Amino acid sequence: MLTRLPCAVLWKGAAITNKAVIRFSILGIPVCVEAWFWVSLAFIGGGLSASSSADVINVLLFVFAGFLSILIHELGHALTIRIYGLPSSITLQAFGGFASHPAGRLNRTQSFYVSAAGPIVQFALGLCIIVLSPYLAIPEGSLFVPFSRYLVWVSVVWAIFNCLPVYPMDGGQMLAALMGKKRQHYTHLIGFFFAVVFALVGYSLFGSILLLVFMAFFAWQNWQAFRAITR
């Protein structure tokens, strides 16, 4: 049995044929990229409102930046899992991805570090680009300018978003590791509370229906888990 370490939002879209899945290996870790991963990134990148070739190029740059950033995030998890002597694999799917490892083989401390490693390396990537950009001789009008902007945006926003203490995101996984099995119900109660708060804040501040829907889903999931444990 494998434990999944979900990042951002896990959503299994319609069945995807094997032909639409890209598989490769990086640093010895198998990676599987499902078709819905590209579709969801294009959606977040404004693909639905693209009306010119310049818009389409921007969406493609966003998709590639998102792919690179999220892959590095998952590599952070997977390489840490490997440091603890376990095999790992990465799957990128709609609205996120996950790194897998054999279930029940990590202790709480290891589990905490594995969960933290993804957002940390992803945030570090964004920070490196911000720090190094002034020193790179990037020509004005180069495609690298919007690409690096998207790379910073995805890396910083995705990393922070995943640290929210809402199970099963990375922050929720870290909280679960801190709480342990005996206080698992607190993990879900805190997850429920923060999911509701972030849904309301996300919608009222940014008008984000996507955030509202995902957080409402997490709130429901955490509430169900809390009720199941405390019943």
Ligand SMILES: [Zn+2]
């Ligand atoms: Zn993660």
